[in-house]
Amino acid sequence: MVQDIIFILFLSVASTLLSEGVSWLLVYRTDSYKKSKANIDRLQAQLDKIKEQDSNTSTLLKKKQDKKGEKIEEALKIANKDLSLSKFKSMFFVAISMIGLFSYLNRIFDGVVVCKLPFVPIGFLQNISHRTIAGDDYTDCSMTFIYAMCSMFVRNNIQMILGTAPPKSKNPFLGGMDEKK
Amino acid sequence: MSESKDKKSQLFLLKNAFYKDYKFSNKEILQNVHWLRHIISIIVGIVMGVLSVTGYPGFIAYLVSTCGFVAFYYSKFLEIDEDEFKWELLQEGFMSSLTLFAFSWILLYNILHV
Numbered sequence: 001m002v003q004d005i006i007f008i009l010f011l012s013v014a015s016t017l018l019s020e021g022v023s024w025l026l027v028y029r030t031d032s033y034k035k036s037k038a039n040i041d042r043l044q045a046q047l048d049k050i051k052e053q054d055s056n057t058s059t060l061l062k063k064k065q066d067k068k069g070e071k072i073e074e075a076l077k078i079a080n081k082d083l084s085l086s087k088f089k090s091m092f093f094v095a096i097s098m099i100g101l102f103s104y105l106n107r108i109f110d111g112v113v114v115c116k117l118p119f120v121p122i123g124f125l126q127n128i129s130h131r132t133i134a135g136d137d138y139t140d141c142s143m144t145f146i147y148a149m150c151s152m153f154v155r156n157n158i159q160m161i162l163g164t165a166p167p168k169s170k171n172p173f174l175g176g177m178d179e180k181k
Numbered sequence: 182m183s184e185s186k187d188k189k190s191q192l193f194l195l196k197n198a199f200y201k202d203y204k205f206s207n208k209e210i211l212q213n214v215h216w217l218r219h220i221i222s223i224i225v226g227i228v229m230g231v232l233s234v235t236g237y238p239g240f241i242a243y244l245v246s247t248c249g250f251v252a253f254y255y256s257k258f259l260e261i262d263e264d265e266f267k268w269e270l271l272q273e274g275f276m277s278s279l280t281l282f283a284f285s286w287i288l289l290y291n292i293l294h295v
Binding site: 009117118141156 | 276277280295
């Protein structure tokens with residue numbers, strides 16, 4: 001059982017490194033990517049500066065700065081859009097290889113109990129953790145659950161270490177909520 | 182990858198995470214919180230696995246320890262008082278540290294108790 005978990009973790013690390021490598025080959029080393037990344041960093045720094053000043057200025061100045069901040073935010077949004085568009089090429093390739101890897105794993109671990117969970121997952125997660133496994137013992141865990149979990153933290157952290165993490169939207173859960181202001 | 186010269190390495194930032202005198206930018210604070218949170222969630226996961234805790238107490242321990250730590254860190258060391266940024270810090274790396282915690286818990290539990 002433990003070997004299976006380690007194997008899945010290893011595969012997930014390897015596939016993430018590979019996909020980052022492909023992304024580097026196709027996207028990160030191109031000049032247009034570097035340029036738009038630098039652009040975003042610059043705009044972000046400007047925005048932070050304005051926000052920092054915001055708290056200790058008079059109301060008259062504040063209005064002026066708010067306007068400036070809004071303008072920069074708008075430019076930042078456009079730049080982020082450009083950046084994610086430029087990543088599209090590599091995303092396509094990565095998606096295909098992920099599907100391939102996943103179907104390969106599915107074939108090896110079909111109906112295999114990879115590990116025992118120390119907890120019973122809640123409702124909708126049971127569909128994932130108990131996939132292709134017979135029986136009613138919901139602490140039996142399938143490959144899909146472990147793989148999904150691994151890829152979640154491995155991908156996130158490797159991108160963080162390499163400095164290629166996609167720029168975060170301000171509010172990932174409430175996207176677009178703050179536009180009403 | 183082109184990186185600006187004044188950008189500090191993440192290891193350097195982590196080493197200085199508990200010096201009150203050091204002035205961090207918002208981005209650096211977010212990075213620090215991200216990594217500290219992951220370190221804590223691995224430790225909590227290993228402890229839960231070794232103690233063979235089962236069920237919801239494990240998740241509660243995770244939530245209390247990481248969120249408690251982040252709250253302690255920003256109020257005692259960073260002395261931040263913007264609510265919006267506090268909220269952002271609490272969310273930073275939440276999903277990935279949660280899955281990392283669950284993974285280390287499951288791994289230890291399977292090695293030692295199954």
